[in-house]
Amino acid sequence: MALGFIKKIFSFGKKEVEEVSAEEPQVAAEAQESLAAPADDTVASAPSVEEAVEEAAVLPAEALGAIEVESPVADEPATKPETVAESEPEILPEIAPVVVEQVEAAAEASGRAEPEHIPAFEPHAVPVESAPVPEEPEPEPEAADEPSGIAIDMIPGPMDDADIGPVEIPAPEAPTADIEPAGAVDTPAPVAKPSTNKVTVTRFVEDKKPDEPLPAEPARRLSWFERLRKGLSRSSQQLGDSIGGIFTKRKLDEDTLQDLEDVLIQADLGMETAIRVTDALSATRYGKDISTDEVRTIMATEIEKVLGPVAKPLELDLSHKPHVILVVGVNGTGKTTTIGKLAAKLTAGGLNVMLAAGDTFRAAAIEQLHIWGKRTGAPVVSSKLGADAAGLAFDAWKQAKEAGSDVLIIDTAGRLQNRAELMEELAKIVRVLGKHDPDAPHTVLQTLDATTGQNALNQVEIFKNIAGVNGLVMTKLDGTARGGILVAISAKHKLPVYFIGVGEQVDDLEPFAAKDFAKAIAGVA
Numbered sequence: 001m002a003l004g005f006i007k008k009i010f011s012f013g014k015k016e017v018e019e020v021s022a023e024e025p026q027v028a029a030e031a032q033e034s035l036a037a038p039a040d041d042t043v044a045s046a047p048s049v050e051e052a053v054e055e056a057a058v059l060p061a062e063a064l065g066a067i068e069v070e071s072p073v074a075d076e077p078a079t080k081p082e083t084v085a086e087s088e089p090e091i092l093p094e095i096a097p098v099v100v101e102q103v104e105a106a107a108e109a110s111g112r113a114e115p116e117h118i119p120a121f122e123p124h125a126v127p128v129e130s131a132p133v134p135e136e137p138e139p140e141p142e143a144a145d146e147p148s149g150i151a152i153d154m155i156p157g158p159m160d161d162a163d164i165g166p167v168e169i170p171a172p173e174a175p176t177a178d179i180e181p182a183g184a185v186d187t188p189a190p191v192a193k194p195s196t197n198k199v200t201v202t203r204f205v206e207d208k209k210p211d212e213p214l215p216a217e218p219a220r221r222l223s224w225f226e227r228l229r230k231g232l233s234r235s236s237q238q239l240g241d242s243i244g245g246i247f248t249k250r251k252l253d254e255d256t257l258q259d260l261e262d263v264l265i266q267a268d269l270g271m272e273t274a275i276r277v278t279d280a281l282s283a284t285r286y287g288k289d290i291s292t293d294e295v296r297t298i299m300a301t302e303i304e305k306v307l308g309p310v311a312k313p314l315e316l317d318l319s320h321k322p323h324v325i326l327v328v329g330v331n332g333t334g335k336t337t338t339i340g341k342l343a344a345k346l347t348a349g350g351l352n353v354m355l356a357a358g359d360t361f362r363a364a365a366i367e368q369l370h371i372w373g374k375r376t377g378a379p380v381v382s383s384k385l386g387a388d389a390a391g392l393a394f395d396a397w398k399q400a401k402e403a404g405s406d407v408l409i410i411d412t413a414g415r416l417q418n419r420a421e422l423m424e425e426l427a428k429i430v431r432v433l434g435k436h437d438p439d440a441p442h443t444v445l446q447t448l449d450a451t452t453g454q455n456a457l458n459q460v461e462i463f464k465n466i467a468g469v470n471g472l473v474m475t476k477l478d479g480t481a482r483g484g485i486l487v488a489i490s491a492k493h494k495l496p497v498y499f500i501g502v503g504e505q506v507d508d509l510e511p512f513a514a515k516d517f518a519k520a521i522a523g524v525a
């Protein structure tokens with residue numbers, strides 16, 4: 001049963017951002033600088049793991065402060081002024097109900113009539129206290145040892161349609177700003193929850209139906225396929241041109257097969273899939289004339305065989321409260337944007353979602369997550385710039401538990417896979433979460449930028465080993481000529497691919513469909 005519900009926007013007060021003292025940002029700035037190191041940085045040039053862990057461990061003690069709860073914020077512009085006067089939570093008398101696009105879609109999918117109006121309700125202040133984070137048994141000091149300054153931005157409901165657009169990420173800034181908590185917690189409009197502990201997340205959150213295929217949505221599906229084809233047109237066009245060049249007036253022989261194999265490898269599909277395709281061709285058509293259309297069709301069939309086993313819906317086990325999703329990946333691969341899109345799906349499906357701004361290196365990243373929280377109605381737990389990410393994750397779990405959240409999604413700072421000290425920080429986040437719940441994080445999602453090409457193979461290898469990645473999201477498939485890399489990654493790593501990102505908008509996250517993708521990349525109608 002698809003679930004979709006209406007959320008409302010309430011305006012309460014302003015979030016305040018204040019200047020940070022001179023010493024703290026300097027440490028954070030160093031950390032930030034290390035993150036911004038060029039891609040060709042080697043491990044040898046980086047500080048040792050021990051040094052880095054020591055350094056990281058100092059951060060939270062300096063950076064964390066008293067824990068407070070941020071008041072709900074009024075409709076703010078996407079780019080917020082540095083300082084906004086704090087005010088008592090302001091209660092607007094009544095705001096017309098706002099229906100977000102995907103909520104409409106969810107309601108439509110579930111056959112629900114669209115409610116005409118949802119009555120406003122009044123916000124109330126709920127102080128939230130931070131939890132002290134226990135020490136880790138290892139010699140490395142945990143940020144959790146220190147009291148931490150956590151702000152929770154409780155967002156009452158989705159913004160209206162006019163506010164939904166690409167997130168503008170402010171230019172990197174000196175770490176002088178701090179997210180200042182304020183005062184009240186607003187409870188989002190109540191929404192019905194899934195009735196079982198297992199749900200699948202596709203376009204919507206649904207009760208898991210083990211033996212049934214996901215409900216078909218013919219009209220929407222067609223437009224989705226067209227969009228996918230458009231997004232992958234550069235990849236398929238390049239491939240099609242090359243194939244056309246090989247098979248014009250030539251019979252299928254050893255040379256043509258070798259040429260085709262080279263073309264498929266150049267298109268990032270990977271050796272394994274290239275051999276699959278040429279084997280399939282030679283098995284049935286060797287020595288015969290063959291058209292490019294036939295080659296494309298066989299190619300699509302073979303690619304689908306590779307992708308089929310990894311195209312799985314994201315499953316959330318709601319017997320874990322919260323089900324923790326940790327989102328990891330290299331800088332700029334789309335972690336925060338994917339979190340926003342995913343949170344929109346989950347909240348529209350009636351789940352209580354909390355977000356944690358674990359990218360404590362960039363003020364802009366924290367701000368970006370707050371914007372997504374506001375759009376989706378998900379409260380955001382954040383801390384001071386430069387705070388220890390593991391400590392924040394630990395506290396966020398506790399906040400989510402206390403709030404009864406179904407799902408906690410934790411953002412992390414982007415990091416290159418060859419930066420050993422940063423990868424160790426990621427491992428620490430995983431370990432710390434395990435203290436609350438041995439199975440947490442339950443889902444470790446890695447975002448991959450489709451424009452990256454071959455390097456993505458190596459990224460998956462290392463993140464999988466260090467952070468236990470158990471699912472992938474490939475972003476930026478709109479407009480890249482390198483979409484074939486997803487096939488190579490699937491063949492090599494065999495990790496589930498839950499979603500693909502085809503744009504910056506909130507609904508540009510689509511469940512991964514093997515057949516559609518295979519046809520789109522092979523250029524088959």
Ligand SMILES: Nc1nc2c(ncn2[C@@H]2O[C@H](COP(=O)(O)OP(=O)(O)OP(=O)(O)O)[C@@H](O)[C@H]2O)c(=O)[nH]1
Nearest residue numbers: 331332333334335336337414475476501502503504
């Ligand atoms: N075209 C397109 N752009 C995307 C997609 N997903 C994310 N982006 C854009 O990619 C840029 C980086 O996205 P972020 O979500 O900030 O990436 P991140 O991994 O959180 O970045 P760091 O925190 O710096 O590591 C932003 O401009 C996004 O709007 C997508 O599917 N398609």
